[in-house]
Amino acid sequence: LDAVSYGLICQELERGDSALRSFVSVQSSLCMYPIFAYGNEEQRRRWLPGMAAGELIGCFGLTEAEGGSDPAAMRTRARRVGGDWVLDGAKLWITNGSIADLAVVWAQTEEGVRGFVVERGTPGFSTQDIGQKMSLRASVTSALFFDGVRVPDAQCLPGALGLKGPLGCLTQARYGISWGAIGAAVACLREALDYAGQRQLFGRPLAANQAVQVRLAEMARRITTAQVLALQLGQLKNAGRLQPTQVSLAKWNNCRMALDVARDCRDLLGAAGISLAHAAIRHALNLESVITYEGTQTIHQLVVGRELTGLNAF
Template sequence: MDLLDIDARLSDEQRLVRDTVRSYAGDRVLPRVAGWFEEGVFPARELAPELGSLGLLGMHLTGYGCAGADATSYGVACRELEAADSGLRSFVSVQGSLAMFPIWRYGSAEQKAEWLPRMASGEAIGCFGLTEPDRGSDPSSMRTYAKRDGSDWILNGAKMWITNGSVADVAVVWARTDEGIRGFVVPADTPGFSAPEIHRKLSLRASVTSSLYLDDVRLPESAVLPGVTGLKGPLSCLSEARFGILWGVVGAARACLEAALGYARTREQFGRPIGGFQLTQEKLAWMAVAVQQAQLTALHLAALKESGELKPHQISFGKLANVRAAIDVARQARTILGANGVTLEYPVIRHMTNLESVLTYEGTEEVHLLTLGKALTGLDAFR
């Protein structure tokens, strides 16, 4: 299905990453993920050490047991993880880009030494607390607040829609202070910290999603990330995670196309496979074009990242365009499968519902559209 032979541009090392992650997902995840989705569970504690042993946790970071992979290798890994399920890629993205990255970039030497090796191996799981129950796209108005009390800090507030929250050993929590927005490394066993799981989801069911509550959580000064103050901190983490998303959704779209193509070759109506009808072939052709265009966008942005030239509005372009393309591919695939497309016997409806969450988390379509609008016009429509 790689009509443009895009993967031929990958290096030998990048193809090894591709094949290793695809093999792992095929052996350990795909046979079980429909059941996890149906039951609303994700075996994070079981999978984390396996993912760590493959070098996938914080793989784009250097030192502290991290693989130090290039941007394309990280993207290829995200693609192959999400071809299995968005929940699997979300776990890896949150661990590496949202929990490990801020510690790696902004943390103290002691914070890095304490957490990064354990998180890279999968021994410790992390989460990222930014979104609040009534504060999503506008994190600058967050209500979670940290105040000084002698040499300590006291945190109060709530976060919501937190991937990995209830299985995390540590949370990177962003809070308002008199000095500006600061990041705090909060061990999950700290008194006053709780992370109940959110249930009754119809999307990302094979993923742990939680709320975080901070009720007079007392932390020492050493819990503060010393290297950043202001929104630059959490927004830089989101840029890292969005890069993984714009690659990952290519995998989800590809999986839907594969399912539709396989079905169209074998499903017969009017005495022949439906793949032989012109309308079905038109759908498949447009789906393949969308997948390949999304892959080219991801590959180009990876090259910009590797050269240090990637800008936030370019990441918004990729997240916006590729997630929308993946959703359109999933919906078209569902029409080819007909009624079979809504069962978990095939991956399409699972990817389709997952992508509805991917569309809005880590920046809604509207946010990314306005980011591109500002880049084009120089005018800020957010305020």
Template sequence: MSEGARRSLPPFDPADPLGIDDLLAPDDLAVRTTVRQWAATRVLPQIADWYERGELPGIRELARELGSLGALGMSLTGYGCTGASAVQYGLACLELEAADSGIRSLVSVQGSLAMYAIHRFGSEEQKERWLPPMAAGEIIGCFGLTEPDHGSDPAAMRTYAKRDGSDWVLTGRKMWITNGSVAGVAVVWARTDEGIRGFVVPTDSPGFSAPEIRHKWSLRASVTSELVMDEVRLPADAVLPEVTGLRGPLSCLSHARYGIVWGSMGAARACFEAALEYAGSREQFGRPIGGFQLTQAKLADMAVELHKGVLLAHHLGMRMDAGTLRPEQVSFGKLNNVREAIEICRTARTILGANGISLEYPVMRHATNLESVLTYEGTVEMHQLVLGKALTGLDAFR
């Protein structure tokens, strides 16, 4: 390369070493900027306190603000939804999780699980009733699939809905439900004599309760609940009419997992940035620790995995926008990016030393949050088996 050509190259950007921003359209950058600014104003100044207290105060107000941003159900079309691209939704998830996984979980469960289920499988009446106020954040939704004894094997769920005349009667329990205690509507999956069906359940229905789960050491700034249905009577039109079987909830989970592929890189970025800044200001042996080879090796490895993960997320987003994204590819992204995000957080903690465990810095908060992200929407083992089956053609689940 000639010296003149070298001089014409753009400068190296530590925040974007691969020039990934060149892949983004102006509208993509605008979405990212809007969500980043909102998170910086509304979440970051208070998130350490919320996390330490183990609560998310003002969640309904936050939901309405997210609705006004167009962040709720943003990749859905019509019914008050933004109709954003998959890449734009992913960028929003990245920025929200850079603030905290609990905030991104609020948005993911609202849009990619509860709203997505109604949008894809609901009747026109269900869509008209629920989606506009959910898109505005006026009604919060939750998604009931996991049970106390059945997580990775939803086909074995015990929650059951039986017909009683023209009504349905729903009985069972769901566990680890984000937004459950503050939701106005729950999408609940249950066994029926016809197979597994989804039900749109107003949470003020008699027999429905959602006790909050306390004493969490992860996702502390998030509402997590149990759902209890004790002979909840529902009208005939409460059932989602367009799907029967596990295809329904699993397609919703795939949409939510896609958001995690991006979101996990937000948590990783926050920890990397904290470590990079700390390495430039923390002095030992007479100079900043960023000047030592071992610290630079850590930072280089973190940057490589972080931006590889963002590239992977962008690639999957382009495939989703093109209608060619397969569930196995989402598993690929979720498995890789969450696993690498946790490693980036742990490495950042070592650079910060003892300060790494303090809530004055975001590192330990993100590290503990990611332990939940690693498990929900499919454990490491389940995604490994999804890929194993795709690679070999052999089913090792049973």
């Protein structure tokens, strides 16, 4: 499966709901990718076949309460005890947390940040779901707790040391998100077109008004531009030339685009736009999460700004 094909799958999944694509991003980019890229052959054989078959579900433990945008400030610690590692700490806002069979967890060690695979049922490892969400309601979001969790050295990913490990995973996930957000925007435009064509106002279809057609055309322009950007990223990724800054630009641009389109669609639907009988408000609320996770809009702006100026502002 090449990068463009994967991107199109993400687009169509998120056309249904952002939670569906989020599940795939976590499973593939944030869990399977680090085991494949940073793990050894024994680890790959142990976990990847079951994950690829959907028999094992993964989650990705990086974000903490004290530092979402600053992973270097993580407080989760791992210390060596004999031939094992002992983890203490907590992770927050973790997709798939309580339903995962395994967690790829990032923790500070004496040598730097390392990744560990922690399996469900390991003593001291527990989860708690986060409720009362207005966004990604079709997705399980949890907190992870590690209280003296002992894992063997065989579950430490040997190829990851330092923040490059988790940041490499985030680059993979952001690529899929850049495609996925387009799907949500397409769903909103389709709904706006259907509604405006059927809704009668002042004796004619709402879509017969110039102002409405201009807004619909603007949505189509934004979506098409984002698709061209995502396609270019996919072609660069296929060629092995994709850079993290390019992914940051696309994640920021396409999520911003999708959220703007969803809000415009909701507005065009009038009072009906706040009803769950229509998809616009659900997509808009979901996209509030999508534009925030895997790097906020501001973080990606600063990444692009650093590339342009050569100066680090964060």
